[in-house]
Amino acid sequence: MTSAIPRHVSVDASGPDGPTKGLLRFLTCGSVDDGKSTLIGRLLYDTKLILEDQLAALERDSRKHGTVGDDIDFALLVDGLEAEREQGITIDVAYRFFSTPRRSFIVADTPGHEQYTRNMATGASNSDAAVILIDARKGVLTQTRRHSYICSLLGIRHIAVAVNKIDLVDFSGERFHHIVGDYFGFAQSLGFASITPIPLSARFGDNVTTRSERMRWYDGPTLLEFLESVEVEQALAEKPFRFPVQWVNRPNLDFRGFAGTVVSGTVRTGDKVVVAASGKESTVKRIVTADGDLEEARAGDAVTLTLADEIDIARGDVLARADSRPEVVDQFAAHVLWMAEEAMLPGRSYLMRIGTKYVPARVTNLKHKVDVNTLEHIAAKTLALNEIGLCNVATATPVAFDPYTENRETGAFILIDRFTNATAGAGMITFGLRRATNIHRQDLLVDKASRIRLNGHKPAILWFTGLSGSGKSTIANIVERELHARGAHTYMLDGDNVRHGLNRDLGFTDADRVENIRRVGEVAKLFVDAGLIVLCSFISPFRAERRMVRELVGEEEFIEVFVDTALEECMRRDPKGLYARAKEGKIKNFTGIDSPYERPESPEVLVNTDDCSAEDAARRILDALRERGIIG
């Protein structure tokens, strides 16, 4: 057995051992059986990062939960959460730290099962290199392909293929080369800059930090040598200058600084810079830090810039050099990895974070999803948890970006659920779909204000939501009759009617319901622009879509009317016989039966038809319109 010679950490990374390469972030991927946690435990142990009391705890835990007899089970050292220790699986991303005289390391320890694809992607998003474990007995498996694909998608350039448990195949060079041949066979298409195969035994330490005496046929680097020497993209500093403004620093009237981190490139005082979205130009006056001004700031530096001119700049803006700007678009194609239990629905509004900017965004089209095991493209309407798809994405306002393959810092985004605020998706932009700057809205001579003057009332959307049979259409009809009698210009959009024409192509899946409401919302918005009071009567079961329509028009122009009739009452009325058929299973996805209805939290008007007639309800809605000054 190879005895591990412990290495010492350096006194000071910049000390007598000479200049270091700084920090390397890498990730380990592999399933629990591949010995991933054991490998990390071994690295920490051999670099003396495991201390006496931790070792004592480890020995105690090894006896209780361990799987390697009387030996120390290194895996227990890194599987941090109680549930993981009990189940023997790694369900989250854990970060570990160690250093050698040459480099400091942050290891993202990520789970390998398919149901934890999001965790692996999380670890990969911040890593410069990856160690992909293969069990020497099993060779290249489906999961090896999956891990490699995700690493490639997330932009990792350098891969070490650690063929582990080589002791269990008698340190066979033949077996190793066979596996390596298989790996190169499929990994070529993934575009890694380098692939380094290493035969090792994490349990016994062979070729982890010390060269194995038992594999004289191998003359490549040990895993630690690979990690110490791999060249990560220092090229980040050579890429175009990008500076997402994080915070505007205004201690007094004489100082207006833009605080942020240079995410790529370099900037010098005197450089001419532009605000990417507006194209406004100025010159860098000072590069301010608490330790004194700098002449130059490079990728990774957190600084505060002051400019020669007073131009409009806010958090979320991206500064770039005038001669190499990012693209500015409001539609682009991107790979999206879905991370939420609730499926991604095209058309639904999410909050996007890109750089330091938050902007509402929708997936307008899911082109295909990717089978992470075979890399096949599959037609799909939604993305479920852990699925990856190529999407077209539209943002509410234009955003500055670079393709992810050119710049990970400016090409990545996350999507946030607007109700739970959960991080629901992660995206990598492939290319812009059209230049937002080329599409100019037609300026019109007659505008909304002039139509309002002619009509003598303000436009609005009256949005009736509630279960099927709750009385939405009945009440809306009475309201429209009364408005018409008062000389108001109205139009009624009714769920059933719209589905006979405009939305004839849509069914009742969640994805189609979202698209149904999106189209109706856009039509209603045009009618509001035309000066009409639009009455929309739709079950519209999801809060997210009702909110989407609300945000299409002015806050004062959207009046949500919740027709709150108990499900039992709706089923009793069942004017179209739909409930009866749904209960027999003849209609699928029927709201209230096998599809949810999300109640409005604070509707402008709440109508309970159990205790008031349709006429009374209509009167209350008309009162609400008067209170808001929409009608006289």
Place this chain on the structure above:
Amino acid sequence: MNATVTRPTLSAHLKQLEAESIAIIREVAAEFRNPVMLYSIGKDSGVMLHLAMKAFYPSKPPFPLLHVDTTWKFRDMIRHRDQVAERYGVKLLVYVNPEGLARGINPITSGSQLHTQVMKTDALKQALDKYGFDAAFGGARRDEEKSRAKERVFSFRSVGHVWDPRNQRPELWRLYNTRINKGETIRVFPLSNWTELDIWQYTRAENIPVVPLYFAAPRPVVRRDGVLIMRDDDRLPLKPGETPEMRMVRFRSLGCYPLSAAVESTATTLDDIIEEMITTRTSERAGRLIDSDEAASMEKKKREGYF
């Protein structure tokens, strides 16, 4: 301030850690209505405050410091706290759990668990609620303890300050999700990726003041259950046969004095401490008596709202 400077003392990886932490601190100031920085007086808090001063220069940090005082901190810590607040010119809030005080909760007769629960965890939650803070910086590091290794940089707390380790937001790139609904809060850990050694090397390079208790000096200690406890004042009752003896000791981690074990040491300077760190064979939290109750002790406390 227009002189251009170079900083040869900071190694490449400390410079990188510094910049990343500054970015995290700025992010909170930009996105939250009412943030606060938890200041526990220790070495990590010292580094965190120093980074905050840098992040907003030439402005001051746009948030106050909060110290949750259990009334059992070392006297040296309280002195240091007040000096630091004055030196940096930042607003310092001190909060003590009034109910705990009234009930006479203390680490000696109430036991360490109850004391920590009432005077630290509950007190912290009370203070956050009292001032309506929606984000709180903490100096915790991922290398300290296993369950902290999986903690997010922006760590979500539901209403009631509850942490659910199985339902954490994925954190990709540096695109932190700062969105919360009313009543929810975020704990932010700008030192997540620092190690204990990084903290000391940075403290030395940046000349950050630390509590003298980190340096070895002759101090009155008693040996209990195999660890050295300093008798910081006469509230610590002596057991039969115990007499405090003067020993050359220092502390690697500071908390309530009856719960913080001293280690024998001759390290009287930052250089000595760093040298000792490199050759040491025990982890820093080994001296924190509240951690060792059971294997998943820290995870349990964290779920209940402990930092």
